[in-house]
Amino acid sequence: MSTIAIPQDRRAIPTFSMPTDPASGAALDTALIMLALLAPTLVAMNIDERQLNSADIWMKPLHFQLSIFIHFAALVLLLPLINPAGRASRLIRWSMTSAATAAVCEIGYIMLQAARGRASHFNASTPIETVMYPLMGIGATIIVIGSFLIGVQIWRQGRTDIGAGLRLGAILGLTLGSAATLIIAGTMASGSIDGPGHWVGGVHSDANGLPFLGWSTTGGDLRAPHFFATHGMQVLPVAGFLADRLFGSQAPRAVWSATALWVALVATTFAIALTGTPLLRL
Amino acid sequence: MTWAALFSLANAIALLAWATLILAPRWAALLAAIRYGVIGLFCVAYAVLVLLFFFRVEGGGFGSLLEVRALFASDPALLAGWLHYLAFDLFVGLWIAERADARGLNRFIQAPLLFATFMFGPIGLLMTIGFDLIPRSLRTQDA
Numbered sequence: 001m002s003t004i005a006i007p008q009d010r011r012a013i014p015t016f017s018m019p020t021d022p023a024s025g026a027a028l029d030t031a032l033i034m035l036a037l038l039a040p041t042l043v044a045m046n047i048d049e050r051q052l053n054s055a056d057i058w059m060k061p062l063h064f065q066l067s068i069f070i071h072f073a074a075l076v077l078l079l080p081l082i083n084p085a086g087r088a089s090r091l092i093r094w095s096m097t098s099a100a101t102a103a104v105c106e107i108g109y110i111m112l113q114a115a116r117g118r119a120s121h122f123n124a125s126t127p128i129e130t131v132m133y134p135l136m137g138i139g140a141t142i143i144v145i146g147s148f149l150i151g152v153q154i155w156r157q158g159r160t161d162i163g164a165g166l167r168l169g170a171i172l173g174l175t176l177g178s179a180a181t182l183i184i185a186g187t188m189a190s191g192s193i194d195g196p197g198h199w200v201g202g203v204h205s206d207a208n209g210l211p212f213l214g215w216s217t218t219g220g221d222l223r224a225p226h227f228f229a230t231h232g233m234q235v236l237p238v239a240g241f242l243a244d245r246l247f248g249s250q251a252p253r254a255v256w257s258a259t260a261l262w263v264a265l266v267a268t269t270f271a272i273a274l275t276g277t278p279l280l281r282l
Numbered sequence: 283m284t285w286a287a288l289f290s291l292a293n294a295i296a297l298l299a300w301a302t303l304i305l306a307p308r309w310a311a312l313l314a315a316i317r318y319g320v321i322g323l324f325c326v327a328y329a330v331l332v333l334l335f336f337f338r339v340e341g342g343g344f345g346s347l348l349e350v351r352a353l354f355a356s357d358p359a360l361l362a363g364w365l366h367y368l369a370f371d372l373f374v375g376l377w378i379a380e381r382a383d384a385r386g387l388n389r390f391i392q393a394p395l396l397f398a399t400f401m402f403g404p405i406g407l408l409m410t411i412g413f414d415l416i417p418r419s420l421r422t423q424d425a
Binding site: 020022025026028029030032033035036037039040097098100101104105108 | 385386387388390391393394395398405408409410411412413415416418
């Protein structure tokens with residue numbers, strides 16, 4: 001049985017047992033695959049001297065593994081907010097299967113290209129790479145549609161025995177986070193803003209990028225709003241979970257406020273990137 | 283038949299077996315054909331090559347890179363080494379497929395895992411090793 005049992009005392013921590021429905025299973029296995037792939041990536045980072053755009057060649061696979069791990073691990077926790085019938089529905093099963101398949105193929109290609117010392121995104125230097133780049137775009141879109149649909153189904157077929165804050169945070173985070181990701185990543189991929197690439201003005205290199213994140217400190221970088229948009233999918237449900245414990249019946253109001261703040265953050269960092277301004281100058 | 287021709291034949295058989303494992307239905311007879319037919323054949327071929335040629339290679343052995351290199355300078359020993367890869371990779375692929383089926387993992391997600399095992403054996407195995415951390419089974423499905 002998969003349950004998030006909500007005890008009478010809302011401050012108590014809900015117990016969680018591993019769901020066994022196919023959609024949750026697909027999300028769980030994807031997260032576990034990313035976890036396993038972190039091992040060779042972290043070791044390779046410390047040995048490989050190769051760089052891409054002046055960043056460690058393994059930094060990008062690492063970013064994607066962490067991000068996909070967080071995304072799917074969060075979905076394992078959020079899927080139980082849909083009632084069992086909704087979770088077993090064809091829509092959720094197939095959107096999760098597609099998203100998981102896309103994510104595994106995506107990380108496979110990103111790692112393969114890193115091993116070959118070549119770029120995975122924005123690379124049109126050979127016929128195969130030219131075909132692969134838009135295919136990755138389709139894969140990424142499938143991943144985001146999957147999380148969007150989970151948000152919709154928590155709204156339409158959500159369980160009613162959970163905190164209103166968590167429920168609202170999950171719905172808003174997954175739907176708005178997926179939509180915002182699609183808009184920002186779509187803008188990035190279209191190449192219409194100083195493209196091809198995620199840099200807007202400044203030096204098109206990671207040489208002076210922020211530590212670990214790599215965002216440009218000399219010009220705009222669309223990776224920043226992409227990051228905030230995508231991880232809103234985890235931040236808003238967490239905000240809702242906390243709101244249930246802190247604000248009781250006022251939790252939904254707190255979640256709406258947190259959502260407004262988050263939308264402002266995404267919109268602002270998007271606008272800053274579009275004008276070619278760095279988020280932080282070092 | 284030359285060693286090169288035997289190599290190509292073994293590769294073609296392995297390719298067919300992998301395509302079956304990735305694309306075909308998981309019929310017991312098909313899995314048995316891979317396990318006992320293809321893998322069994324590779325094992326027999328390996329054994330014959332090792333028994334006939336391994337101890338004839340001057341300076342060959344497993345004790346150092348130098349010995350392994352000397353071993354692989356001999357075509358039949360090199361072919362035996364390749365058959366070792368083919369047999370063991372396929373065995374691991376079969377194991378991953380059966381475990382994934384028991385886990386209820388969709389065939390679409392299995393495909394990239396099996397492809398990774400086909401191309402770079404241990405990487406595919408690594409991708410599924412985390413499954414042991416959190417077991418699950420289709421049998422207790424709560425839907």
